[in-house]
Amino acid sequence: MTAVLTQPRPIRLKGRSFLALALAPELPFEDWLARLDDLAARSAGFFLRRPAVLDVNGLDIDRAELRGLVDELAKRNVRIMGIEGARPSLLGPDMPPAMADGRPASDFEAPITDGAPAAAAPAPEVIAAPQPPKTIPSMVVNAPVRSGQSLFFPEGDVTIVGSVASGAEIVAGGSIHVYGTLRGRAMAGTMGNSSARIFCRRLEAELIAIDGFYKTAEDLDPELHGKAVHVWLEGEALKTEILG
Amino acid sequence: MGKVIVVTSGKGGVGKTTSSAALGAALAQGGDKVVVVDFDVGLRNLDLVMGAERRVVYDLVNVIQGEAKLTQALIRDKRVETLYLLPASQTRDKDNLTPEGVEKVINSLKKAFDWVICDSPAGIERGATLAMRHADVAIVVTNPEVSSVRDSDRIIGLLDAKTVRAESGERVEKHLLLTRYDPARASRGDMLKVDDVLEILSIPLLGIIPESMDVLRASNLGAPVTLADEGSAPARAYFDAVRRLKGDAIPVTVPGEKRGFFGKIFGRKAA
Numbered sequence: 001m002t003a004v005l006t007q008p009r010p011i012r013l014k015g016r017s018f019l020a021l022a023l024a025p026e027l028p029f030e031d032w033l034a035r036l037d038d039l040a041a042r043s044a045g046f047f048l049r050r051p052a053v054l055d056v057n058g059l060d061i062d063r064a065e066l067r068g069l070v071d072e073l074a075k076r077n078v079r080i081m082g083i084e085g086a087r088p089s090l091l092g093p094d095m096p097p098a099m100a101d102g103r104p105a106s107d108f109e110a111p112i113t114d115g116a117p118a119a120a121a122p123a124p125e126v127i128a129a130p131q132p133p134k135t136i137p138s139m140v141v142n143a144p145v146r147s148g149q150s151l152f153f154p155e156g157d158v159t160i161v162g163s164v165a166s167g168a169e170i171v172a173g174g175s176i177h178v179y180g181t182l183r184g185r186a187m188a189g190t191m192g193n194s195s196a197r198i199f200c201r202r203l204e205a206e207l208i209a210i211d212g213f214y215k216t217a218e219d220l221d222p223e224l225h226g227k228a229v230h231v232w233l234e235g236e237a238l239k240t241e242i243l244g
Numbered sequence: 245m246g247k248v249i250v251v252t253s254g255k256g257g258v259g260k261t262t263s264s265a266a267l268g269a270a271l272a273q274g275g276d277k278v279v280v281v282d283f284d285v286g287l288r289n290l291d292l293v294m295g296a297e298r299r300v301v302y303d304l305v306n307v308i309q310g311e312a313k314l315t316q317a318l319i320r321d322k323r324v325e326t327l328y329l330l331p332a333s334q335t336r337d338k339d340n341l342t343p344e345g346v347e348k349v350i351n352s353l354k355k356a357f358d359w360v361i362c363d364s365p366a367g368i369e370r371g372a373t374l375a376m377r378h379a380d381v382a383i384v385v386t387n388p389e390v391s392s393v394r395d396s397d398r399i400i401g402l403l404d405a406k407t408v409r410a411e412s413g414e415r416v417e418k419h420l421l422l423t424r425y426d427p428a429r430a431s432r433g434d435m436l437k438v439d440d441v442l443e444i445l446s447i448p449l450l451g452i453i454p455e456s457m458d459v460l461r462a463s464n465l466g467a468p469v470t471l472a473d474e475g476s477a478p479a480r481a482y483f484d485a486v487r488r489l490k491g492d493a494i495p496v497t498v499p500g501e502k503r504g505f506f507g508k509i510f511g512r513k514a515a
Contacts, residue, residue: 144446146401147394148368165397165444166390181443 012212021052022084027059029069033076040076052078053099057085066090137174144180145170154191166206172196187214194233199243203229213238246277246357248350249489250379251421252403254395256366258387259423262459262469264363265293266482267383267489269468272327274486276358279318281349282332283375284365285341291331294321295466305333308345314352323471328357338371350378368402378408381417381489383450387424388436393444396420400447419450421485426455427500438498451485453478454499 026032054073056066070080082099083091091098138157145151145160147167154173163180170176170184173191175198182200189196189211196210203224207216210233221240228243251264261284268280282290285305291297296319302312307330314330321327330353333340353360364375376382382403386396400418409416422441429435442449453459454477462472470479477499487494 143404146404147397149401163444163446166394167398168401183444 022055023052023073023078024055024057025059025069027061029065029072033069033072036076051081053082053084054080054096055084056090061090063090063092067092067095070095139172145184147184164205175199182208185209188231189233196233198231199229201228202226208238210238246354246360247380248354248360248362248378249381249383250362250364250376250403251383251385252364252372252376252399253366253385253392254368254372254399255387255392258385258392259453259459260366260385261289261293261363262463263383263385263421263423263453263482264361265290265468266470266479267486268359268361269294269321269324269327270470270479270482270486271359271361271489272321272324273470275326277326277328277356278359278361279328279330279353279357280361280363281330281353281375282363283341283371284363285332285336285338285371286334287365288332288334290363291319291329292466293463294329294468296321296329296331297466300331303331303333303336304349305336305340307349308342309340314349323467338365338369341370341374343374343377346374347378368398372399373402373406376403376407376416379403379416380409381419383419383421383489384445384447385421385423386441386445388422388430388438388441390436393436393441396445400445418447419489420445420447421450421453423453424455425452425499427498430498430500449496450488451481452496452499453481453485 054070066083066086073080080096082096084099086098088098137155138159139153139155140159140161141151142161144162145164145168147165150169150171151158152171154171156172157174157177158170158172159177159179160170161179164170164178164182164184164186166183168184169187170178171187171190173193173196174189175196176186176188178186178200180200181202181204182198183204183206185207186198186200186205187207187209188198190209192211194211198208198210203220204226205217205220207214208220208231209215210231213233213236215238224240224242230241230243232239249267251260251267253260264280268278272278280290280294281304282288283304284290288303291300299319302317304317306312307314307317317330319329319331321329330349350360350362362375362379365371384396384399386392403416403418404410407416420442422438425438426435430437438449438452456476456478458473458476459469459478462469465472469476470482473479474483481499484494484496
């Protein structure tokens with residue numbers, strides 16, 4: 001029997017960015033681990049099950065040493081989700097994966113419980129943003145978006161006063177409004193916002209998507225072509241409606 | 245100071261070189277001092293279209309590399325006194341074009357000429373981006389078909405981002421030149437309509453050049469079409485485009501629309 005997919009359900013691929021603790025160990029590891037133990041003793045649960053990225057940039061170590069360090073950290077309940085700044089030869093299939101292109105956020109204050117001497121031990125360098133960045137609610141573009149241009153605005157809504165050309169793409173965390181012809185791609189609610197919507201004055205899009213659910217031009221009702229259209233998500237289905 | 249025009253398109257074979265030569269010659273025929281610069285290093289053609297291929301000694305790359313003076317590389321047209329050509333190199337690699345070198349050459353040309361016309365290579369790589377880099381005005385050459393229109397749209401985006409003017413917050417003046425327009429195919433609906441192209445690209449229309457054997461004949465003769473046959477339909481369209489470029493507000497006529505109208509009348513009578 002051949003399985004026939006009557007309603008092809010695409011796999012959803014979504015982008016997410018997380019804030020992670022980045023631990024930058026120093027040589028020799030025994031001393032550094034001792035300082036880490038000291039910190040953990042004073043603030044119980046600080047590292048408990050919290051995933052961290054190990055930044056080994058600039059450290060002259062070999063594979064066995066790195067593996068030893070990862071194991072030592074695992075014993076302390078520090079789970080390493082990735083290693084930054086390691087040469088490919090340092091990493092094996094049994095090691096956490098390499099990570100790159102991390103963007104620094106403001107330093108994380110290591111919690112120090114009352115009574116502990118403030119300068120007892122230097123805290124490990126821990127980087128994370130304690131507060132989410134200030135959100136800008138919307139972005140207005142007063143020019144046509146040309147082929148090959150990509151507009152990425154994960155913070156909120158995008159309004160285009162003009163057309164979006166074939167081969168151009170708009171990626172918005174919120175809704176997308178196009179006061180012109182939408183010929184390229186429009187991806188709304190990409191950061192997991194299923195209430196995001198797409199509006200356009202003329203729909204000739206190559207692809208529309210909300211929260212990872214997409215339709216290509218071929219899947220779109222031909223009736224909608226060239227019309228003013230409103231697109232939203234209901235459950236896992238993209239709904240469309242011609243605007244009067 | 246002269247004006248720098250880039251003739252560009254993204255897509256190849258749409259008529260950039262033909263248009264550069266025709267517009268350059270038409271401007272020069274009106275008495276302006278014009279230089280047409282071939283930026284297509286490695287695949288030069290402008291010298292052929294302008295009938296100067298047997299007089300090339302030095303080229304743009306030689307000037308940029310300091311192997312020749314600008315005056316040594318410039319070729320004066322034999323028919324129009326005020327028309328000059330700066331040829332591209334056929335043997336060198338386009339990597340020899342340096343941003344500093346191009347800037348220096350364009351600045352010297354601007355001082356000596358009324359118009360500096362840069363004939364861009366196809367594509368969006370180094371040659372094309374350097375050709376548009378110092379432009380004051382861009383002429384986007386487009387054929388009425390979807391791939392050409394989309395490539396032109398891409399180029400317009402680059403003109404708004406990668407030119408000196410764009411980077412200093414100014415705008416490059418952009419014009420659309422619709423070339424190889426075939427009235428017969430347009431009437432059958434085999435081509436994009438003029439209005440559709442204008443709606444997609446949303447830049448002002450400089451002119452519509454009809455597809456014509458006159459253009460091919462002129463290239464084979466080694467003469468810009470505005471010189472080879474001044475009375476031909478494409479030549480007249482280029483002359484009109486030049487007048488619009490200089491600021492004359494003359495209406496654009498769509499080639500073949502008149503004939504289409506009469507054709508309809510006759511068609512009705514016969515039926």
